[in-house]
Amino acid sequence: MTDARVGGTARLLGFAGLAPAFAAVILLALGERLAAIVSLAYPLLILSFLGGMWWGFAMQTQRNQALLATIAVVPSLVALALGAAFLLTNGSGWTLVATGVALMLTLPVDRWLVTSGIAPVDWMRLRIPLSLGLGALTILAGALFGHPVVEY
Template sequence: MIPAEGTSVRDQPPALARTLGYAGLLPQAAVVLVLGFGPAWWRFSALSLGYAYPALILSFVGGMWWGLAARSDRPPAWVWVAAVAPSLVALATAAPWAIGAAWPAPSLIVLGASLLGSLLVDRRLVADGLAPAWWMSLRLPLSVGLGLLTLASAVFG
């Protein structure tokens, strides 16, 4: 791919990362379609998968942040804390299901909002030089996409 005028190859995410990242939106998009238009007997499975997938991805995002911190000689302490928080949030959203409380809409809302909020950490990682220059060009559409699809699954669920 030829970079846009005024940008360099270093400003662009690797093509494979971009392709796989966007492909990662497909499972949640399928969930929303099933919830909106699928048969009633698929709803519980769709909701379960529609909860599990963003919870896993949120944990994965924290793992990426941990990896960025680990490759730095002197990462700020906040990065380690931020890197652990997504897994704890994902785990906490499982509690309502585990105890029979209202689920899944509240958990989906927390996960969707957390994915959207993760962009604040991503932006800071770039500003602090811990993430590559192209980081936000990939993280923005992926976090917004999965965050909004997760919120949509709460609405349709």
């Protein structure tokens, strides 16, 4: 088991990463419909980023490397599918809700990384509030948005 810890700078930057989603929700609440694009694009980037972190963890260990590398590509594929769904439905709010749920569903993998000794021992102290926070803000954006913003 690793005795690595999440540093203060990483923690600060992680929580600062909630600011774009929070700002987009405020703009949506104020009627700025184009904020839905930020409300979707940013969480999709973060979802893909999480997969990249998992890939990095996989490359540092031989234990379950094939399984973890396989799991690590899933967030990017989900992000691609949800982004495409947003475009194909002319900006449906359900894609925001699904993206928020997808972010929250990353937590079991993060927990497995900790229990396997691959991630830092205090990883979940960072991941739980960030995944739940960004997931909830994205779901809220979907509820506020509720109908198409992209018109062709």
